[in-house]
Amino acid sequence: MSGLRDWTGGRFHYAWIAIAVTFLVMLITAAIRSAPGVMMVPLEHEFGWSRSAISTALAINLALFGLMGPFAAAAMLRFGLRRTVLAALAMLAASVALSSLMRSNWQLQLLWGLMVGCATGATAMTLGASVVSRWFVRHRGLAMGILTASSATGQLVFLPLMAFLTEQHGWRSTVWLLAIAAACIMPLVVLLLPERPSSVGLRALGEPEDAPLQPALHHNPVRIAFDALGRASKSRDFWLLFASFFVCGASTNGYIGTHFIAMCGDYGLTPVRGASMLAAMGMFDLLGTTLSGWLSDRFPPQTLLFCYYGLRGLALIYLPYAFGLEYFFGLPLFALFYGLDWVATVPPTVKLTTNSFGSQQAPVVFGWIVAGHQLGAAFAALGAGMLRNSLGSYTLATMISGGLCLLTAVWVLLINRRLRGWRMA
Known part of the structure; x- marks a missing residue:
């Protein structure tokens, strides 16, 4: 990769190429993680699996996605x-492709629950935090914002296509599309994503020339992950961030990301309309x-999280009413306000984590915070699926989700505004 150094002349820094490749990896990951929302009803119809049984596999997926984060960072x-x-990409491509052959619910649990859940833990938010901490000193917030937005772009690019393919050609056409996409991104990682700036003779963007290089860690990844958790768990701020991200995950990936298309079906909207x-x-x-x-990069992260x-x-509290309204004041208004806020919480949370725990170990600590997100x-x-089965609607689940977000807006203000430096020994 020595030739990559020639690309960094002038004002352009190779860090932005690293961000672009990571963006594509996270985009494919987001597409794979959003696919169950399109597949839920077709699986229910073809195999007779209940909504709660399918939701169990997705709950395993989401939990492992988070729990694998700190170990992936380590x-x-x-x-x-x-x-x-x-x-991780090889595991994703293989497990998604094999799911086209599944016939039993245990295979759904194994492939989409266990294998996809573990693999995506290494190719999503924890990966973004790792790349940003290695390549950026200046513009960290912007870089993390761009990478976090890849999850939105993954939906933007793939969801309507997946819904169309599923409706016209069955859900197996969707899984083959995703498996091929995961395989195709691997050569770009090999060719264009160096380990760190020093691998191509560079400093991180904004890093002083005389700054000491971060030492490599040679411990077992499990030890690195649990050492970070042991130290971070002594901080009240860690638990506040962990709890806030728990609610973030519950109100985004877990609820809207998983159940929104099925919820639209309850109101007579087609899967393509819901995916759109x-x-x-x-x-x-x-x-x-x-x-x-x-x-x-410009305002206190606690204030941003409160908003x-x-x-x-x-x-979310408005959502049940939006289905009964026409034109802009119905679902389009919800999509506007909820969409602008979907994962906007990630950049200020990463900034708080980096400032508190140091740039080298922040990805591991953030991995544990992401575990809270996915739990x-x-x-x-799982809870929304069970409530839907027992009550026949998603209204109560929507209100609970909205209420938890309002409570979280209050407790994020308790996070210590005077951030103290921390390093792992």
Whole structure:
């Protein structure tokens, strides 16, 4: 990769190429993670599986996605970022392709629950935090905002296509599309994503020339992950961030991301219409999350989190009424406000984590915070499915989700505004 150094002359820095490749990896991951929302009803019809049984597999997926985060970040420190990402992409491509052959519910649990859940833990938010911490000192908020927006773009690009393919050609055409996409991104990782700036003779963007290089860690990844958790767990701020991200996951990936298309079906809307509405949310989130990254470089992150969670809570409480309204004041208005706020919480949360725990270990600590995000998502995916089965509607689940967001808007203000430095020994 020595030739890559020649690309960085003038004002352009190779960090932005690293961001572009990581964006594509996270985009494919987001598409794979959003696919169950399109597949839920077809699986229910073809195999007779209940909504709660399918939701169980998705809950396993979401929980493992989060729990694998800190270990994936530790593996990137120990074995290398590229090796870890390539192994995860290979597992994603294989497990998604094999799911086209499944006939029993246990196969759904194994492939989409266990294998996809574990693999996506290494190719989503934890990967973004790892790349940003290695390549950026300046513009960290903006870089993380761009990467976080990849989840929105994944929906924007793939959801309508997946819904169309599923409706016209069956759900298996969708899984083959996703498996091929995961395989195709692997050569770009090999060719264009160096381990770190020093691998191509560079400093991180904005890093002083005389700054000491971060030492490599040679411990077992499990030890690295649990050492980070042991130290971080002594901080009240860690638990506040963990709890806030639990609610973030419950109110986004777990609830809306998993159940929104099925919810639209309850109101007589087609899967393509529901997927198109999710894609519109993704388009607004692409703008909102990128803007959130820019704002995170300029304003207190606690204040931003207060605004984001408060607005999301109000949008969710409005959702049941939106289905009964016409034109802009119905679902389009919900899609606008909810979409702008979908994952805008990530850049300020990453900034708080980095400032508190240091740039080298922040990805591992953030991985544990992401675990809270995905445990919340698993809780909401399973809980909403069970409430829908027992009550016949999603209204109560929507109100609970909105109320939790409003409570979270209050407790994020308790996060210590005077951030103290921390390093792992």
